[in-house]
Structure formats: C-alpha cells, structure tokens
Amino acid sequence: MFRSHILVCGGTGCTSGNSMKIYEALVARIRKEGLENEVHVTKTGCFGLCALGPIMIVYPEGAFYSQVKVEDVDEIIDEHIIKGRIVTRLLYKETVGENGDIKALSDTNFYKKQHRVALRNCGVINPEKIEEYIAYDGYQALGKVLTEMTPQDVIDVISKSGLRGRGGAGFPTGRKWQFAKNSPGKKKYVCCNADEGDPGAFMDRSILEGDPHAVIEAMAIAAYAIGSDQGYIYVRAEYPIAVQRLTIAIKQAREYGLLGKNIFGTGFNFDLDIRLGAGAFVCGEETALMTSIEGHRGEPRPRPPFPAVKGLFGKPTILNNVETYANVAQIILKGADWFASMGTEKSRGTKVFALGGKIHNTGLVEIPMGTTMREIIYDIGGGCPNGKKFKAAQTGGPSGGCIPAHLIDTPIDYDNLLAIGSMMGSGGLIVMDEDNCMVDIAKFFLEFTVDESCGKCTACRIGTKRLYEMLCKVTDGTATMEDLDKMEELCYYIKENSLCGLGQTAPNPVLSTLHYFRDEYEAHVRDKRCPAGVCKKLLRYQIVADKCKGCTLCARNCPVGAITGSVKEPHVIDPEKCIKCGVCMEKCRFGAVIKA
Amino acid sequence: MKSLEELKALRDKMKSQTDNRAVAGTDETVIKVGMATCGIAAGARPVLTALLDEAEKRQLHNVSISQTGCIGLCRLEPIVEVFRDGQKYTYVLMTPEKARRMIVEHVVNGNPCQEYLIGEN
Numbered sequence: 071m072f073r074s075h076i077l078v079c080g081g082t083g084c085t086s087g088n089s090m091k092i093y094e095a096l097v098a099r100i101r102k103e104g105l106e107n108e109v110h111v112t113k114t115g116c117f118g119l120c121a122l123g124p125i126m127i128v129y130p131e132g133a134f135y136s137q138v139k140v141e142d143v144d145e146i147i148d149e150h151i152i153k154g155r156i157v158t159r160l161l162y163k164e165t166v167g168e169n170g171d172i173k174a175l176s177d178t179n180f181y182k183k184q185h186r187v188a189l190r191n192c193g194v195i196n197p198e199k200i201e202e203y204i205a206y207d208g209y210q211a212l213g214k215v216l217t218e219m220t221p222q223d224v225i226d227v228i229s230k231s232g233l234r235g236r237g238g239a240g241f242p243t244g245r246k247w248q249f250a251k252n253s254p255g256k257k258k259y260v261c262c263n264a265d266e267g268d269p270g271a272f273m274d275r276s277i278l279e280g281d282p283h284a285v286i287e288a289m290a291i292a293a294y295a296i297g298s299d300q301g302y303i304y305v306r307a308e309y310p311i312a313v314q315r316l317t318i319a320i321k322q323a324r325e326y327g328l329l330g331k332n333i334f335g336t337g338f339n340f341d342l343d344i345r346l347g348a349g350a351f352v353c354g355e356e357t358a359l360m361t362s363i364e365g366h367r368g369e370p371r372p373r374p375p376f377p378a379v380k381g382l383f384g385k386p387t388i389l390n391n392v393e394t395y396a397n398v399a400q401i402i403l404k405g406a407d408w409f410a411s412m413g414t415e416k417s418r419g420t421k422v423f424a425l426g427g428k429i430h431n432t433g434l435v436e437i438p439m440g441t442t443m444r445e446i447i448y449d450i451g452g453g454c455p456n457g458k459k460f461k462a463a464q465t466g467g468p469s470g471g472c473i474p475a476h477l478i479d480t481p482i483d484y485d486n487l488l489a490i491g492s493m494m495g496s497g498g499l500i501v502m503d504e505d506n507c508m509v510d511i512a513k514f515f516l517e518f519t520v521d522e523s524c525g526k527c528t529a530c531r532i533g534t535k536r537l538y539e540m541l542c543k544v545t546d547g548t549a550t551m552e553d554l555d556k557m558e559e560l561c562y563y564i565k566e567n568s569l570c571g572l573g574q575t576a577p578n579p580v581l582s583t584l585h586y587f588r589d590e591y592e593a594h595v596r597d598k599r600c601p602a603g604v605c606k607k608l609l610r611y612q613i614v615a616d617k618c619k620g621c622t623l624c625a626r627n628c629p630v631g632a633i634t635g636s637v638k639e640p641h642v643i644d645p646e647k648c649i650k651c652g653v654c655m656e657k658c659r660f661g662a663v664i665k666a
Numbered sequence: 667m668k669s670l671e672e673l674k675a676l677r678d679k680m681k682s683q684t685d686n687r688a689v690a691g692t693d694e695t696v697i698k699v700g701m702a703t704c705g706i707a708a709g710a711r712p713v714l715t716a717l718l719d720e721a722e723k724r725q726l727h728n729v730s731i732s733q734t735g736c737i738g739l740c741r742l743e744p745i746v747e748v749f750r751d752g753q754k755y756t757y758v759l760m761t762p763e764k765a766r767r768m769i770v771e772h773v774v775n776g777n778p779c780q781e782y783l784i785g786e787n
Contacts (some may be wrong), residue, residue: 071682071719072682072686072718073686073718073733075684075687077687106717107712110683128688129687129689130687130690130730131689153735154732174689194687195684201683204673204677204680205680205684206678206684207686208677209673210673210674210677217670327669328667334667334673335669540740543706582702585758
C-alpha cells in the first residue's frame with residue numbers, strides 16, 4: 071500500500087507539453103528521497119482537461135495541479151510530498167474553494183456534468199500495466215462471459231442495453247453481432263476501427279492511450295459472442311503513443327493468458343493483431359478498412375453484402391469503433407438496465423466528445439446522451455474565450471454539419487442531430503464564434519474531402535472538386551446567385567450517387583451552412599462582403615485618417631511596402647499592393663487600421 | 667492464468683497497490699500521520715511505513731493512510747490521527763509496534779487502543 075499516488079497525464083496533449091519529463095523528474099526525486107515504497111508515481115491516460123496540460127493529480131488529497139512545469143517538481147515534492155502542504159499556486163483554480171480548501175474534481179464545472187463510462191479508467195490507471203487494469207475489475211467481464219454466459223446471452227445483454235455504434239452512424243451493436251453470429255461459416259473476424267480521421271477528433275486515441283485493455287477485453291467478448299478466434303485493430307500510424315500502448319497491452323494480455331489459446335481453461339481461443347493505417351480518411355469506412363487490412367489499396371466496395379455476411383477475407387466480420395468497445399465490459403458487469411438507464415429513449419448511455427475550436431476548456435468530455443449543446447459549451451466548456459459570441463458548433467467532422475446558436479438547446483442524441491442536418495459522427499465538436507466565416511468553414515471541410523476522396527467513383531471524385539471550386543468562387547466574390555442554387559443541386563447529386571459514406575456525407579457541411587447561414591453566402595455573392603472578415607479576397611484594410619497619428623509603425627512593418635505616408639501625417643494603404651496579412655492592424659497602437 | 671479464480675486473486679492483490687488512489691469516501695477510515703520536521707525527527711516515517719505494511723498484509727481496502735503537517739503537539743510526536751465514524755482519535759508517542767497493534771485492534775476490530783490515546787498520556 072502506498073500513502074500517496076502521483077498520477078501524471080501521459081496523453082498526447084500533456085506529453086507534447088513535456089509531461090514525460092515531469093514524470094521522470096518526479097520518479098528521480100522520489101528515489102533520491104527514498105520514498106519509493108511510500109509514494110507511487112504513475113503515468114495515466116488523458117484526464118480530459120487538455121487545455122490546462124500538463125496535468126497531474128496527487129491522491130489521497132486529490133490535489134489537481136495544472137500547467138505544471140519541470141521546474142515545479144522540486145517544490146511539489148518538498149512541500150506536498152515531504153511536508154504535506156499542498157502547493158496552492160499550482161492548483162486548478164476551479165478546485166480551490168472560497169476559504170482555500172480543496173474541492174473534489176468531480177465538483178468542478180468541467181467534470182460536474184460528465185459521466186465517465188468509456189473513459190472510466192483514463193486518468194486513473196497506468197495503461198502500460200495490465201495489473202492496474204485488473205485491479206479495477208479488468209477482464210472480470212470476459213471471465214463472466216466465458217464461464218457463465220452463452221454467446222446468445224451476451225448478444226441479448228448488449229441488445230437490451232441499447233448500445234449503438236459510437237463511430238457515428240449509430241447502428242445497434244447487438245443487432246450487428248447477431249447478424250455475424252447467424253452468418254454460417256467456421257472462420258469469423260472481429261475488427262476494431264481505430265482509424266479516427268475527422269479533423270479535431272481525438273476520442274478514440276485517448277481511449278487507446280488511457281485504457282487499451284478495455285478495448286482488448288471487449289473484442290474478446292465480441293469474438294466469443296459471434297464465434298471468432300481472431301481480431302484486428304486497425305489504428306492509424308499517426309497515433310504513436312496509442313500504437314505503443316496497444317502493443318504493450320496485447321503482449322501483457324498474452325503473457326497472462328488472457329489472449330491466446332484456452333482462455334480461463336474454457337477452451338475459448340482468441341488472439342489479436344494490430345494493423346497500421348497510413349492515414350487515409352477513407353479507410354475509416356468499413357469496407358475500405360477491411361480491404362486495407364487484406365493488404366490492398368484502401369477503397370470501399372458496394373454493400374450488400376454487408377461485412378457481417380461477407381467481410382474481411384470474405385468471412386463474416388464485425389467491425390466496431392473503439393468507443394463502442396470501451397462500453398462493453400461495463401455493460402456485462404453492471405447489466406443492460408444500468409446502461410439503458412442513461413441517455414435518451416433511442417440513444418442509451420454516454421458519448422465522448424472532443425471539444426475544440428473557440429472554447430475555453432479544450433479537451434475530452436463524456437456526457438450522458440440527451441445533454442444539451444448549451445450545457446456542453448457553456449457549463450462544461452466554459453464558453454467562447456475573449457467574450458466573443460457563440461455562432462455555431464460543428465459535429466461529425468467532414469461528414470457532419472453545423473448547429474447554429476438558436477438550436478443550442480437541442481438535446482444531443484443520434485436522431486436529434488440528424489433531424490437538424492448534422493450527425494453524431496465520431497465525436498469531434500468544434501466551436502465557432504462570430505469571427506468564423508461559415509463559407510470558409512464549409513470550404514475547409516470540402517478541401518479535406520477533395521483531398522481524401524479515394525477516386526473510385528465519379529460523383530465523389532469530380533463532384534467534390536467542382537463543389538470546392540464553386541465555394542472558392544463564393545469566397546473570392548465572383549459567384550452569382552445561380553451558383554448557390556447549382557451548388558445545392560450538386561450537393562444532392564453527390565449524396566445520391568456516391569458509393570460509400572465518405573461521398574454520401576461529404577456535402578453535409580455545405581448543405582447545413584447553406585441552410586442555416588444562407589445570409590452569409592448571400593453577403594459574399596451580392597455585397598462582395600465577408601461578414602466575419604475572414605475571406606481575404608473580399609477584405610480591404612483601410613487606415614482611418616482621423617485616428618492615424620503618422621507614427622509610421624505600420625509602414626515599417628508592412629512586408630510588401632503597401633503603406634505610404636510621411637511622419638505625423640495620416641498614412642494610406644495601396645489596395646493593389648496589399649496582401650491582407652493584417653500585420654498593420656496588429657501593430658497599430660491607435661486602432662486606426664480597420665477591415666472594410 | 668488458468669482460471670477466473672486466479673484473476674480474482676490477482677485483482678485483490680493489486681487492489682492494495684491502488685488503494686489511496688482516490689479521495690477517501692465517507693465510509694472509509696482515514697489515518698493521518700503528522701510528518702512535519704518534528705514528526706519526522708521523532709520517528710514518524712517508520713510509523714507510517716508500518717501502517718502501510720500492516721494494511722497491505724491484512725488486505726484492508728477501506729482505509730486511507732496519508733501524511734499531514736504539524737499537528738501542534740510536537741512534544742508528543744509521532745502523532746497519528748484516526749478518523750472513523752465521524753470521530754477523531756489522536757494517538758501519541760507512536761512506534762511501529764504500537765502502530766501495528768492499533769491497526770489490528772482499532773481498524774480491524776473496532777476497539778481503540780485506549781492506552782495510546784492522548785487523554786491517557
């Protein structure tokens with residue numbers, strides 16, 4: 071038993087903030103003081119509050135230190151660990167009560183409304199030690215399934231829980247497993263989709279980094295349910311920490327006999343391998359993913375036949391997302407009713423979102439389905455920084471759409487999001503404020519899909535490119551009102567004629583912004599004006615003569631020499647030479663440079 | 667690992683490694699050892715390690731053992747405070763042997779060791 075635990079976040083966010091150096095410094099200091107039998111230093115997965123990283127927490131006091139630097143380590147050891155005095159200046163402000171006492175982390179605004187199921191072990195256990203996962207009831211669900219339940223029992227529990235695919239489309243997981251179980255054939259496969267590719271999404275990465283065994287255990291349970299003995303985790307090579315921890319986790323599970331032959335002496339065999347993706351967005355589509363595992367170029371194929379009938383290597387296969395799997399063991403242990411008691415009627419349980427964009431608390435949050443966007447953005451996320459006005463939230467990445475400010479009270483679940491023209495997606499949630507141009511946002515996502523289209527079908531390959539060109543015309547101010555109608559028509563054409571999910575959903579960002587922010591499009595087309603002041607071609611920088619003191623600062627900083635004027639006289643910007651870099655506006659101390 | 671029993675045994679063994687990795691709940695016995703300069707000089711560290719060792723040996727999961735600063739009565743250090751059922755017990759002039767006995771009699775069996783308590787000294 072240890073008297074104190076120091077948990078250092080080892081997620082990608084905090085690692086890039088040097089948390090591993092902090093970890094090493096802590097370990098070295100603890101050893102130097104001879105405290106290694108009293109104080110345990112561990113690296114864990116993501117705590118969620120990435121905006122304040124690097125993060126560490128010291129138990130049993132529950133002191134939550136944020137934005138820690140390597141130089142702070144000595145103070146933390148000297149004061150907190152040796153003398154028992156908490157280093158108040160490093161505490162996360164929200165955890166300090168009015169009279170200086172420490173509030174529990176679960177009482178802070180960021181964590182109060184969260185409910186951690188898929189992320190339950192992230193920030194709690196060391197993901198590189200299987201024993202810690204086991205201490206928190208790890209592999210008990212697999213044991214229960216193998217010794218007490220039939221495969222059909224397992225599927226019934228999952229079906230009854232109402233768990234739906236967390237990758238975005240929301241297909242009922244139990245039904246998927248049932249199809250695969252019913253498909254005839256001796257060889258079947260269990261796959262995990264960890265090819266998280268939406269810009270701004272990092273839920274799956276964090277789960278793999280923080281709790282890889284939860285995914286491994288769930289895949290073994292799924293294999294038992296459908297009658298499979300081999301699984302594959304398809305994870306992108308751009309996630310080095312996730313890949314490394316998964317590799318360690320699989321190795322440890324094999325050493326303990328939790329993967330391999332005759333697990334728990336029940337005669338059940340299951341093993342797992344990792345397949346690295348090269349970062350193509352289309353490989354997140356299930357048929358393309360399986361084609362890629364087979365060693366071919368990752369291109370989708372028509373469905374049916376569905377993977378449950380004819381999937382990987384032509385055999386019945388189930389493919390679930392990382393987050394879906396992360397729920398499974400908990401459902402087995404705590405029961406279907408427990409899971410179904412969370413969320414809304416048709417969307418049970420919780421959902422993890424990666425909060426990003428113009429928001430205070432960038433990070434990872436898990437909330438019960440049915441929580442409103444307002445609660446996520448204002449209560450948990452802390453609203454937009456610098457007092458800017460919230461304009462819209464984007465969910466579902468390049469396949470999703472925007473939720474405008476007036477729909478902020480919509481309870482989030484699969485069906486509500488579809489109804490308002492967006493989608494759950496894998497869980498990226500990008501917040502935009504008044505400084506974001508919605509046409510520019512649509513253009514950003516379309517540029518992404520143009521890049522990522524695999525080129526197999528014409529509607530997607532050429533359609534998205536033409537659509538992108540039309541958007542460029544809008545942001546350049548050369549489009550006509552007819553172009554807007556044409557754009558909409560092309561959107562529906564692409565949706566209807568594309569082979570796979572990538573093309574079918576690619577126009578969504580355009581359609582939803584056209585629907586909710588048509589006035590912004592029209593301002594670009596009719597008035598040749600970008601209301602948010604983002605689109606450069608429509609932008610003109612001007613100097614207000616009355617405010618200009620003639621200090622020459624702008625002229626000296628202009629990289630292209632577009633500003634002229636003599637000392638103490640108002641300066642002028644030559645629009646022909648101006649490249650709209652905005653340096654003059656930044657440098658001016660009198661607010662004399664404006665966007666017109 | 668050959669059976670579910672082995673897994674359960676490993677889980678119980680590992681539980682003691684992760685005890686104290688949470689803020690103590692209301693139903694837990696909280697034990698605090700005064701470990702300011704005075705406490706350490708009087709020998710608080712062997713007392714603390716004895717407490718941790720005994721708790722692990724007996725697989726006690728419902729206790730939180732940690733250190734605290736100067737309790738004020740430096741003359742009677744090492745001091746160990748035990749918070750249980752809303753009551754506070756202050757043990758003074760502790761030694762590793764006394765600490766082990768306190769775990770057995772007070773924490774496990776629920777009978778405070780009267781002779782070590784502050785009022786008795």
